[in-house]
Amino acid sequence: MRNRSLLRASARLLAPYKRQALAAALTGGAASLATVGVLAMIERALGNGLAAAEIAIFAGLCATILAGEIVANRANSEVVQGAVADLRKELVDKILCAPVAALERLQRHRIVTALNHDVDEICEFVRGLPFLFVSVLTALGCAAYLVFLSWRLALVAVAFAGLPIYLMRRALSTAFVLFDAERRARDELQKDYDALIEGAKELRLNRARRAVFRNDRLFARIERIRDLTTRNFVIFSTVEAIDTTSIFIVIGGLTAAQSALAEAPATTGTFIVALLYMRAPINAVIAHVAMFGRAATSFRRVVDLSESFTTTEPRLVESAGQPPSPFCGSVELRGVTFQYAQEENVAGFTLGPADFHIRPGEIVFIVGENGGGKTTLLKLILGVYPPTSGEILVDGRPVSDAERDDYRQLFSAVFFDYFLFDDVSVSQESAAAAQDYLALMEISEKTAIENGVYTTTALSAGQRKRLALVSAFAEGRPVMVFDEWAAEQDPAFRRAFYREILPDLKRRGKTLVVISHDDRYFDAADRIVTISGGKISAEA
Template sequence: MIEKCRALWQVLSLKLVLLSSLSACTTILILHTFTMALQLDSSNPANLVQGAVWFSVAFVGFVLVQLVFQRSVIRLTETTIKTVRLDILDAVRHARLQMIEQFGQERILSAIAYDANTLSQLNQFVALSVGHLFTVIAALIYMFVIAPLGALLALGLIALAVTAYCLRFGRIHQGYERAREAEDSFFTHLHDLLMGIREVKQNALRNDSLYEQHLSRDASAVQHNKIMAECRFAHNQLMLMAALYLLAAVAVFVAPLWFALSPQQSISFVIITLFMVSPFHSSMELFRVLSQLQVSQHKLAEIKQLASEAGEQGVASSAVSFTQQLTLQKLMFEYDQGFTVGPINLEVNQGDIVFISGGNGSGKTTFMRLLSGLYAPQSGQVWLDNRPLEAAQLLAYRQLFSGISADSVVFANRYGQPMGEAQINQWLDKLALSDKVQFRDGRFTNTRLSTGQLKRLAMVQALMEERPILVLDEFAANIDPQSRQVFYRQWLPTLKEMGKTLFVITHDEAYFDCCDSHYLMRDGQLHPYPTQPLSLVKSH
């Protein structure tokens, strides 16, 4: 219960509490004008005029307060979803790359798409339910004024029903938690379906298994747990509403026998009791809503905390320069599974073309991520122009690099890259893409291209960044022989003439003469490439 109160307080503001109180007061004032009018002599016009005046005042106040209240709730809802999404995305974009890789894109997307939206909707419902709760409280206070004995009976019955409600609510909360876990699993398998749609369609067994044994199972688990939770909640709500109707029945059929209430008090008591049914029903929705709110908040807080704990320190605008030499000294990185890359020792002059070769799993990609600052080294030192790189300069150091890998994403939008539109279109023409795509109004006109064309477009994107160092991971793989020859014999020399320093992962032996230096990655160690043929397969 304490956690639910904390969750409620995080949603509400003092302004909403005050508006809820004012709304409840104007509602009770309207109710009071009706109950008083029913007890006055209707044959006297003065009584009717007086009642109508009070009703008009209460009605205008109610409308004005509700207008402000509804706008505040809408603003709260939209502000919440914006704030939550941007907070998570800001934490994610500043988190270390290996944390994002380990956590999984699908869990982040699930939180942003599902939990943030759920949180905003629930916030709106919480605010409305709190308004109804204040109305119930005001109605009980009013009931104490006109029929104290009946109010005590009502308060006792409501307290008993609410206690039973709370005792039964634990299983409802468990149902929502299980449903949310099933949602995570569903999004994971949905990610597999969408990202691997070609492989799924190619293999009927995989297709059927993914859909029937995973997606359908997860969807059924979400359905089952939500149905169970909602049904239990509906039973609780029915119990509360039944308690109020029984209370009205007592006032009508039992109280007159005991002479506990006068006829006028009975009428007012029944009107107030029946009036409370709807707001009391809505206010008790708070328990269900706060339970869902806790589940979503927990998921969002978990992601934000992990991303924040894995946040990178440093400023991208810190001054670093590379005009002469890049040196890696005893650079090391170790995975949790135990595989270690390093210690790496390497000296590269500005404008060099460096080839890296090695078998699968030898550590080439990890080395490239270390080299380009995407992974922070666990030990060792990077030197730029004979100056040691400080830990706080890692983000600035990363800005020296542009990279292209097998899974690189080509963005249609410019996203702040400095190269001018005319120069971008010149590169599109040089790379034989101008007949397929143009750059206009800050974006590429087409990114639905063949594999080879996308690689060339990725090269244009990398050049748009105007960075001094290019990292090309298997760029020439899966392209036709003529394009491969153009890449090695024309593009690399052109980029070198532009002053670019190039690190190229390659296994194309026919073009090993196109580099200034060549290294072999083997079992996480970087060696000068041997002059004699050597197997690239890991030796264990």
């Protein structure tokens, strides 16, 4: 079923280029038919030579083969490169539209491997489809010519080729199983690569852990992939060896049967020459079988990943350029809950039901124990997580699924695990103030905004978080959200955040939502909301 899905998906990718694909198929088919014609003329010429008119026809067929293959290869290249680019764009859009909770649940290594390894395998298969078509067409043309030469010799050839074909099919079935095992091992290796880079400091400090990680995880995984790849190589080498040997077995059988069948030696000789020529397209088909096996395994992985990205907001990629929504009254969460997916028979964390509201121009602190649900509540407020139940209202009006992305444009945020882009989305109203904020953050001598891009983001952890605040401010959104922003700042900047920066942002008309553990600065808030165990337990 998945294999048929791969073929359907490949056909869908090639559909926008059907005219070029048809041109490639026709010219490739013409070259294949011309090849069969050349073989037929050679067979006649072996006994009688070629007349002047036949020489002209022979030259024309050769020219057709040359021109057909050049035109077909060029058209194939245009078709395939377009299809490959479309597949990459499609996957990027799927990830852009995927629910954030699903992206967080799916570990990074799975997505990275799918985007790189799996897409490459699928693209390699799609790239080979036009050549596979020409190879199949050529092989069928040769087979028809062989039957035309002598149907009795053709039956002998099929009889002697039966066992080798059976053995090759059994070997290829084993190879497909190994492809799947190799793909799973690559997933785990990507995970270990991530740990190798992200845990470099910890590995440097712990000799025993470093040795175990190197030998028992990384090297062991690399060796397993090598073993699986080698076994697959041996299988396909064996298939090629069987194919090579079988052609000689078939030729031997044809030679032995020649007398019994009373075939003319010239006919048998031409049959054998055509059969030898037929090996090239058959070998091409076998090579594409290997690509098909790898692509089918990768396609299953991509499909599984895509199914995790089911979203109620499929039009996210079409809404670029819309201005932030107006914010006149308030944001309210009414009876909102969020249920994390169950993992390995362990019930997921549930937040809510929760009621929460934000009024324009106020500073709201969200406080509570670690793991109590503060960040989950924040993501619900931002519209990054859609509520499992309940509703979000803006100025008293519920936000629908279709409006959720418009709703999100109310907010700028600096998450605890933020990502700092090197480009800056500066609104016209915030451009000058953004430059001022670089100075206020004491990083104006280290970086600047030039042509919408920071001159550098190679700063310390604390400075990068200050730069993230500048980026959030520069967007000019009415509501700014901070998740433990001050946690990586020195005491002086921590104090400045609560005593100077938050009040300044409020004076500039910003509404502020802050997750904080700094109880000495709780008096900076207009209102404090406490959350514990997924429930809002107090509000002051």
